[in-house]
Amino acid sequence: MSKRFSAIKLAISLLVAVSLCSCSHSHEMLWWNMMESHAEFQRVNESVLVRRISSSRNDSMIAALSDPAIAYLETKEAALFDGAKLKDPRNEEHLNPEENKFYDPNLASDILIGDDPAKPAQHKNSAEAFRLFLDAHKRALEKTSGMIEGDLDIFLFTHYELVDPSGTLNYWANVHFYHVPVATAIERLTRMKIAVRLMEHHALQFCPTTAPLPGSLQHAL
Numbered sequence: 001m002s003k004r005f006s007a008i009k010l011a012i013s014l015l016v017a018v019s020l021c022s023c024s025h026s027h028e029m030l031w032w033n034m035m036e037s038h039a040e041f042q043r044v045n046e047s048v049l050v051r052r053i054s055s056s057r058n059d060s061m062i063a064a065l066s067d068p069a070i071a072y073l074e075t076k077e078a079a080l081f082d083g084a085k086l087k088d089p090r091n092e093e094h095l096n097p098e099e100n101k102f103y104d105p106n107l108a109s110d111i112l113i114g115d116d117p118a119k120p121a122q123h124k125n126s127a128e129a130f131r132l133f134l135d136a137h138k139r140a141l142e143k144t145s146g147m148i149e150g151d152l153d154i155f156l157f158t159h160y161e162l163v164d165p166s167g168t169l170n171y172w173a174n175v176h177f178y179h180v181p182v183a184t185a186i187e188r189l190t191r192m193k194i195a196v197r198l199m200e201h202h203a204l205q206f207c208p209t210t211a212p213l214p215g216s217l218q219h220a221l
Contacts (some may be wrong), residue, residue, distance in 0.1 A: 027102075027103050030102070030103060030181050030183040030184055030187075031102060031183055033183070033184070033187050034090070034102075034183040034184070034186050034187040034190070035089075035090060037187045037190040037191055037194070038090040038190055040190075040194060041190050041193050041194050041197070044194050044197045044198065045070075045193075045197055047201075048197045048200055048201050051201065051204065061144050062141065062144055062145060062200055062203050062204060063200070065137060065140055065141055065144060065200075066137075066141070066196055066197065066199070066200040069133070069134070069137045069196045070193055070196055070197070072130065072133060073130065073189055073192055073193045073196070074193070075125075076112075076125060076130055076189050077186055077189050077190070079111060079125040080107075080108060080111060080112075080182055080185055080186055080189070081186075083107060083110075083111040084101045084102075084104070084107045084108075084111075084182050085101065086099065086101055086102065086182070101182060102181065102182050102183040103181045103182070103183060104181065104182055105179045105180060105181055106179070107182050108177055108180055108181070108182050108184075108185035109177065109178050109179050109180070111125060112125070112126055112127040112173065112177045112185065113126070113127060113173055113174060113177055113178050114126065126173070127172070127173030127176065127177045128171070128172075128173045131172050131173060134192065134196075137196070138152050138153075138155075138199065141199055141200070141203050142203070144203070145203035145204070147203060151202075152199045152202065152203070155195040155196075155198055155199045155202070176188055
């Protein structure tokens with residue numbers, strides 16, 4: 001009986017160890033996804049800013065739309081770091097991927113969604129607020145560059161709501177940010193910044209001075 005009990009204890013210990021190892025690996029992946037999206041944004045951002053050197057009047061008008069959109073999204077990233085009482089580690093030499101708050105699935109929901117996912121929060125830092133902002137930005141960019149409405153939908157699907165097989169309507173904000181770790185929410189915000197820069201460059205294809213798409217942007221697409 002004693003041997004059997006010892007075997008059970010050993011099996012449970014191994015199961016817990018495997019579970020902890022798996023959790024740690026999962027956390028590490030979330031962390032590096034967040035870090036890599038930031039590095040990718042920096043590459044795309046630099047390519048687009050270099051393109052502006054030979055800008056025309058239309059280019060400047062497009063840039064005047066895109067820069068505030070980037071700044072707006074960065075305030076949302078900051079709101080997540082502040083709300084979780086975390087320091088932004090993405091440009092630091094000494095990183096701490098073990099900080100548990102980065103993997104808390106409730107913090108981002110509380111900040112961006114609110115208590116009731118059926119009624120997404122409407123405050124200035126809510127996901128619903130910047131969904132509306134990004135959709136308005138996309139339409140303004142299409143209009144300024146002379147594009148057809150909907151041409152930039154490939155980059156931002158902000159006007160879509162998703163209905164699951166049960167018939168439940170899932171709001172855009174919930175699809176992207178409900179019950180996701182803080183690191184994942186920050187990564188998704190960074191991906192939206194990348195989308196804003198890609199939209200800017202795509203819109204510039206309609207301007208007469210536009211240069212070919214840089215290789216780094218080709219890769220990002």
